[in-house]
Amino acid sequence: MDPSIDSTESQTMQTETMKTEKTTETTGTEVKTVKPQPKLFEGARKNWKFVLKFLIVSIVFWLIQFAHQYYVLNFELGDANLGISLVRSFALAGATYFGFALLSSTIFKWKREWNRYWHVRRSFGVMGFVFILFHVLSVIQFYFSGDTSGIFYSINPFENPIIFGVIAFPIFFIMAITSTDWAVNKLGAKWKIIHRLVYFGYLASVFHFLLINPKSLMNIMGYLLIVTTFLVLASEVFWFIKTAGKRNFSTLGTGIGILIIFVYLIISYFAYFVPK
Numbered sequence: 001m002d003p004s005i006d007s008t009e010s011q012t013m014q015t016e017t018m019k020t021e022k023t024t025e026t027t028g029t030e031v032k033t034v035k036p037q038p039k040l041f042e043g044a045r046k047n048w049k050f051v052l053k054f055l056i057v058s059i060v061f062w063l064i065q066f067a068h069q070y071y072v073l074n075f076e077l078g079d080a081n082l083g084i085s086l087v088r089s090f091a092l093a094g095a096t097y098f099g100f101a102l103l104s105s106t107i108f109k110w111k112r113e114w115n116r117y118w119h120v121r122r123s124f125g126v127m128g129f130v131f132i133l134f135h136v137l138s139v140i141q142f143y144f145s146g147d148t149s150g151i152f153y154s155i156n157p158f159e160n161p162i163i164f165g166v167i168a169f170p171i172f173f174i175m176a177i178t179s180t181d182w183a184v185n186k187l188g189a190k191w192k193i194i195h196r197l198v199y200f201g202y203l204a205s206v207f208h209f210l211l212i213n214p215k216s217l218m219n220i221m222g223y224l225l226i227v228t229t230f231l232v233l234a235s236e237v238f239w240f241i242k243t244a245g246k247r248n249f250s251t252l253g254t255g256i257g258i259l260i261i262f263v264y265l266i267i268s269y270f271a272y273f274v275p276k
């Protein structure tokens, strides 16, 4: 959870994206090295076999989620509802993928040499966003009949946990659009700062799905999401204590990490201990 602990991974990303051949231009006596800027989606184009396999696995993962909602859960309730099944299957697939992305970050910290698989984590994050985009679009279509103002029937997030989702969504959007090699290279050091926002986006999304309809998580796919979320939070706290401890808890990252833990505790207190 310590925002400073991401430095190695962002360095890995930046050095990997800059591995595009350096060309040396000689103008008169002057020799200058030109680092070509990667073209948009160059990484995905070069690695298209991986991208294709990842896409197929993701579609299968979502289809399993959808079939589980449509044929198992809704059927048990006596009504196989297409809208609810779409909303929930995209939600569960997206939230679980975000969890996998963050979990892979913490796994890579155990095994530094696995850092070279950073593109797997990035793919989970970007695909997670695609699922969540479809989740939001299907909510607007099937629950609010296209009227987005209906989402804000209350702006108190404890009465209306959609508000937590509304906070998380733009953060994940920014993460997704700044995930190309081109953006990583263009943003340089700013990339790391922007991507630290993920801790706040994740916080808002966790409370969104834990509070909105807890009963709908009481099934195998819901348990997968809950276990993944628990592992993400536990390993982030572990790495926070380990990394911040090494720096005597004196960095700005430590302060932000403590703030995030504090916000989790405050929101949990209001959500679970203060009578509504």
Ligand code: HEM
Pocket (backbone or CB within 6 Å): 084, 087, 088, 091, 092, 094, 095, 098, 132, 135, 136, 139, 143, 151, 162, 164, 165, 166, 168, 169, 172, 205, 206, 208, 209, 212, 213, 216, 217
């Ligand atoms: C504008 C943003 C969002 C809106 C309007 C929205 C809306 C909703 C609604 C209405 C539900 C209740 C579904 C039901 O119980 O039938 C829901 C559930 C859920 N949402 Fe969102 N959401 C948003 C953003 C997000 C984000 C960013 C995530 C990312 C993790 C997310 C993940 C989930 C999950 C996992 C559920 C629980 C699924 C279930 O009920 O089985 N949502 N959302």
